[in-house]
Amino acid sequence: MLQRSIGSLAKATGVKVPTIRFYEQIGLLPAPQRTLSDRRVYGEAAVGRLAFIKHARQLGFPVEAIRDLLRLSDSPEQPCETANALAAEQLSAVRAKIAQLQVLERELQQMVDAACIGEVANCRVIEALHDHTLCAGGHQTERRPTYAGL
Amino acid sequence: MLQRSIGSLAKATGVKVPTIRFYEQIGLLPAPQRTLSDRRVYGEAAVGRLAFIKHARQLGFPVEAIRDLLRLSDSPEQPCETANALAAEQLSAVRAKIAQLQVLERELQQMVDAACIGEVANCRVIEALHDHTLCAGGHQTERRPTYAGL
DNA sequence: GTGCATCCTCTAGCTGCTGGAGGATCAAGG
DNA sequence: CCTTGATCCTCCAGCAGCTAGAGGATGCAC
Known part of the structure; x- marks a missing residue:
């Protein structure tokens, strides 16, 4: 069988x-054998496992969710409801993030549209930042995101 | 004039x-006077400045950009091109992030739609994570984002 | 005077890596 | 056989942008 270096x-x-090495340290990858x-x-097997991890990270799954997914993947006789739930949770986290960013997009768009040509004293961008009431006020403080970093 | 505690x-x-205190430490807020x-x-003035910072953070501006915006705001005779440019840059960063998240959204949606009812052995979610070719492949690795954390 | 809220500084932790220091080892060329 | 350069090892510090805790000093009301 094929043996690989790191x-x-x-x-x-x-x-x-x-x-x-970091994934090994946090327990996503098992510690491999060592040479003398x-x-x-x-x-x-490590190639497959690491590709799985990489793909999940690209999809924004947090490490803890990947840990769960790997456990599930390792025991195929388990019911797969947990996997479905994790995917659904990640989907809704992504959607929430998109919605939030779209609010920012609109407000930034307004700022940029109103961009002035003169001095900062008349600058719409600076003004908008100073005066919160000028904007829709829809953006959130977003502390402690419940799920993914994204 | 009104004096406030932290x-x-x-x-x-x-x-x-x-x-x-953190904002003071990194130089976004000036060090205030102290009691005995x-x-x-x-x-x-601190209320206004801090509100400015908070609003800019809510809009996803990174701290370095806020530093620039505050400098501009402090010297209103400056031309405001820099402020416009910072806003435009932030807008395009937000748009890029949205586009990227929409790719993830589509792929996650596919996973969730195909969700199975049986065992993990047949689970589409796990399978999709194992086999990258099943998805559009449009998601990026996205290392070192050029601008905002978002 | 007693108790609780608030303040101070300092330090460590969060996520998910990334990069460097300082050193050992390996494989190939001369 | 020796050198050179690539690769490997461990450990530790750093990124963003806070957040939370230890351990202690005040402030204020009852």
């Missing part, structure tokens, strides 16, 4: 070497 | 006390 695994998956000189040696 | 300023602006017992004392 650099080879990095090339195969497009995940950087320090990131792979303490170098990590990976089998083919 | 707690009062926090209440007046909706910005938390440690955050105010070393407590911070703010004037009314």
Whole structure:
């Protein structure tokens, strides 16, 4: 069977070497075997697992959710409701983020549309930032996002 | 003129006390006067400045951009092109983020639509994460975003 | 005077990596 | 055999933008 160094695994998956070590450290990737000189040696399974992680991260799943998804993936006889729930949760987090950004987009658009040519004293952008009442006021404070960093 | 404690300023602006101290530390807010017992004392100007910062943060402006905007706001005889440019830059950053999230939204939607009822072995969600070719592949790795954290 | 709120500084933690220091090891060329 | 450069190791610091806690000093009302 094929054995890989960490650099080879990095090339195969497009995940950087320090990131792979980081995933091992936080327990997303199992600690691999080592050579006599303490170098990590990976089998083919690691490629699949790391690709899974990478894909999930690209979709914005937080690490804790990926941990759950990997556990599920490792035990295929389990019911898959949890996986569905995690995906649904992530979807709604993404949608919430989009909606929030669209509010910002509208307000920024207004600022940019009203852009002045003169001095800062008459600048609409600065003015709008000073006077919150000029905007729709729809943007949120958004502390402690419930789910993903995104 | 009205003098405020840090707690009062926090209440007046909706910005938390440690955050105010943090803004002072990174130089967004000037260091205020102190009482004999070393407590911070703010004037009314601080309310306006902090509200400005809060609003800009809500709009997703990164701290460095806010620093620039505050400098501009402090010297109203300057031309306001920089302010316009910062707003435009922020707008395009927000738009880019929205576009990226919409790609994720579509892919997650597909996953959720295909959600299975049985075991993980047949779970579409897990399968989609394993097999990148099942999705549009449009999502980016998005390392080192050029502008805002958002 | 007693108790609680508020303030102070300092430090560490959050997420998800990224990069560097300082050193060991490996493989290839001369 | 020796050198060179790539790769590997561990550990630690840093990014953004806060947030929270320790441990202690005041302030104020009853």
